[in-house]
Amino acid sequence: MTHEERKLENDRHYVAQWLLEAKRRIYATSLSAVSAFHAGSWDEMASRQAQESRDERTRKQYSSVHDFLMKKLYSKNKSITNMLVLK
Numbered sequence: 001m002t003h004e005e006r007k008l009e010n011d012r013h014y015v016a017q018w019l020l021e022a023k024r025r026i027y028a029t030s031l032s033a034v035s036a037f038h039a040g041s042w043d044e045m046a047s048r049q050a051q052e053s054r055d056e057r058t059r060k061q062y063s064s065v066h067d068f069l070m071k072k073l074y075s076k077n078k079s080i081t082n083m084l085v086l087k
Contacts, residue, residue, distance in 0.1 A: 001009075
C-alpha cells in the first residue's frame with residue numbers, strides 16, 4: 001500500500017468515525033428532547049416564555065406611561081417656571 005493509499009484510507013476512517021459520532025449526538029439530543037417532552041419540561045418552558053413575554057409587554061407599558069408622565073411633569077414645571085420668571 002502506497003503512502004497516498006494509506007492517507008486516503010485514514011481519511012475515510014476519520015470521516016466514518018466523525019459521521020458515527022455526529023449520528024450518536026443527534027440521537028442523544030433527540031432522545032433528550034423526547035424525554036423532556038414526556039417529562040412536561042416543554043410545558044414549563046412554554047409557560048416561562050409566555051410569562052417573560054407578558055413581563056416584557058408590561059415593562060414597555062410602564063415605560064411609556066413613565067415617559068408620558070415625565071413629559072407632562074416637565075411641561076408643567078416649565079410653565080410654572082415661566083410664570084414665576086414673568087412676574
